[in-house]
Amino acid sequence: MVSAVFHGPATDTVDPGAHANAPRIRQHAPPDERAAPPRMPLARRLGSWAQRALPPVLGLMLLVMLWSIVARGDGIPGPLATWQQAQEVFSDPFYRNGPNDQGVGWNVLASLQRVCIGFGLAALVGIPLGFVIGRFDFLSRMFNPLISLLRPVSPLAWLPIGLLVFKGADPAAIWTIFICSIWPMVINTATGVQRVPQDYMNVARVLNLSEWKIATTILFPSVLPYMLTGVRLAVGTAWLVIVAAEMLTGGVGIGFWVWDEWNNLNVANIIIAIFVIGIVGLVLELALVKLASAFTFEEVKT
Structure with missing residues (x-):
């Protein structure tokens, strides 16, 4: 009983385990600090942005400089005069003062409408045609001479044929877009079908798949990168052709x-x-x- 009086409180007792663990508990970082990703220094971020932005800015500056030099002696408006005129043009791009006097906005929309119709028709015909040409060797050997003969023809050479057949400027321009933008889609789609690994086709033959099943489950996923490349080339060709065609046919358009x-x-x-x-x-x-x-490999981005 007497000895119990001189014992200190229980909290005065030394616990080696407790003292050993205490520093480790204080060294732990809060959960939000552990989860925060390291931030790139501001100077490094600005340097990376400058490396991406500097080349195109220098290219535009070079264009403006050459433009200014040429404009001094040939009567061409310089960059400043063109900028002032552009402010006036784009202050009201959708005005209408008659069928032949409309703002630049209406002209661009009219050209895009013709491009969409002609390009859409070319895609509806060219992509399926490319599939069957690439799939069947007989059709490939039959159509290859025709494509080789017609593809190099200048776009404007097709315009008089369209005017003669369709009796109108708009259908003739759409026809010209159609006939010039169909070739990239046909050629690229057929090339993609021909490059499908033969092992895939052998498996389809063993499984006795129908032609529709082969086209939807084997050919289409493999050919999609080639097909989209053809679409990109075709839409660029269509936009080039419509400008030249509208210069000859008249009406509304850029x-x-x-x-x-x-x-x-x-x-x-x-x-x-x-x-x-x-x-x-x-x-x-x-x-x-x-x-x-979104649908193809990384090299498409370049």
């Missing part, structure tokens, strides 16, 4: 707008139209590259 401004000797608007055509073509190309990257 090509007609260029020719009309030339007749009015408004060179600044012609330069503006050149930039508009390039930007629209670039947007179409980037959209198709994005689509192709």
Whole structure:
């Protein structure tokens, strides 16, 4: 009983295990600190951004510099005069003052409408045709001479045929887009079908698959990268062709707008139209590259 009086409290007792564990508990970081990813230093991020942005900026500066030099002696409007004219043009791009006097916005939309119709018809015909040409050797040997003969023909050579057959400017322009944009899709799709590994076809033959089953389960996934490459090439060709076709057929369209401004000797608007055509073509190309990257291999992005 007496000895119990002189014993200290239980909390005064030394616990070696407790003292050993205490420093380790204090060294643990909060859960949110452990989960936070390391951040790239600001200077390094700015340097990486500058490396990506500097080359295109220098390229645009070189273009403006050469443009300014050429504009001094040839009567071509310089960058500043063209910029001032562009502000006026784009202040109201959708005005209408009659059938032959419309804003640049309506002209671009009219050209895109013709491109979509002609390109869509070419895809409906060209992609299935490429599948059957690549799938059957007899059809391949039958169509290859025709494609080799017709593909190098200039796009504008088809325009008079369209005017003669369809009796109208719009159908003739759509026909020209169709006949010029169909070849990349036919050729690339047929090439993709012919490059499907023969082992896949042997397995399909062993399993006694139908032609529809072969096309949907074997050919289509393998041919998709080639097909999308053909689509990208075809839409670029279609946008090039429509500008030239509209210069000859007239009506509403970006090509007609260029020719009309030339007749009015408004060179600044012609330069503006050149930039508009390039930007629209670039947007179409980037959209198709994005689509192709979602379905194909990494090298398509380049």
